[in-house]
Amino acid sequence: MDRFLQTFFNPVVAAKYAPDIIAGIWVTLEIAAAVIIAGIGLGLLLACLRAYRIKVLNFFIICFADIFRALPPLVVILILYFGFPSIGIRLSGPMVLFIVLSLTLAAFAEEIFWAGFSSVEKGQWEAGIATGLGFSRTLVYIALPQAVRLAFPPLVNRVLAITKMTALGSPIGVSEILSSATTAQSFSGSATPLTMSVAAYLAIFVPMVIVARWLEGRTAWKKR
């Protein structure tokens, strides 16, 4: 028992490396926030463009979504970080992590929003078009709010998943939570920093899961 506590809950180690882990939390949160904004924004934009049903454009959008949903993000991260410098493109670790995770989230978000658009009744479009709004304004004011509402629950799950993937920054030296913890573990020879990383992830994600659950419960259209 003593050995277990010494390994996973050593107070001396914990105190020494706490600032590193806390710094890691901030890096994780910053990258996650940037990825969520860019990924959802790009995904929504692509889904809207897809609604115009321009064949060539849709071909590229569908290819993009399928490829980035199929590829493990770690593979792309490694290629961008270790492969691209050989062709003269040098990106920092956080930048690579941001780009790859944003594109991955965008691919999933596009499909989720598109499913939302597809479930908006045809009559809704017709009502907007018949009242002279035209396609674009019908898209923005009528179809989009309904699609977003339908997309919300699956999107929240995707956001949680992608935020966890910030841990993929650790093999390319991004000092997020996991990376800070493994570094501290190497230096201290104790598993305590890993325990601290577990605590850090729980501190971030348990509130997010609770908020997500609360938001998902509010799906009916009614007075706000």
Next chain:
Amino acid sequence: MANRPMLEIAALEKRFGSNTILKNIDLKVAEGELVFVIGPSGSGKSTMLRCCNRLEEPTSGDIIVDGRNIMQGTSRDLDRMRLQVGMVFQGFHLYPHMSVLKNVTLAQRKALKRTKAEADARAMDMLERVGMEHKADAYPAELSGGQQQRVAIARALALDPKVMLFDEPTSALDPELVGSVLKVMKDLRAKGMTMLVVSHEMGFARETADRVVFMDGGVIVEEGTPEQIFGAPQAERTKAFLSRVSG
């Protein structure tokens, strides 16, 4: 009846592939006239109505609204002309994410560019006209079918259309709610609105229509006053249809 035509359908054809839905349709609706279109399902009457604002794209022919051909011009011209053609659907199609008031003001604000105050005032007038002003803040899901359809009529009227198209406006309603919608339509007719109505409400047609058009197989078989069509139909197909519906 000497009024100028407000809506004119000329040599309208609609084909899906090799399947001809509408053949050589000619129909004029004069200003202030209520024209009723009846016919068996699949006769093309809804398709004809939906061609009048190009929700359905005609294969050939002309649709002329108040002297302007909506088959010509840019898509922007088309959107402007659609403002002059109000449409009421069988399924209401109110926007579920907006209050009743917002439903009626959206196109006024975004397409007609009215100010919020103007649009709200106009919306309340129209909601009052259909007896729904007390539900301005409600959401569509909180309303009965008849109430939703009256709001949908107000939404179309708020744009000051020159013609109103009704596509089976009471077919999705419970029988006890039909009357409230027909009353609104009757009131519209009394106020001089030009109306083209596809419906199975034969009693209403007999009572309020200026003219009744019988369609079958994608063509207009016969048209005339309600007395002529219901009292003394000439074509065999009209007789057969009327004896079926009156049971």
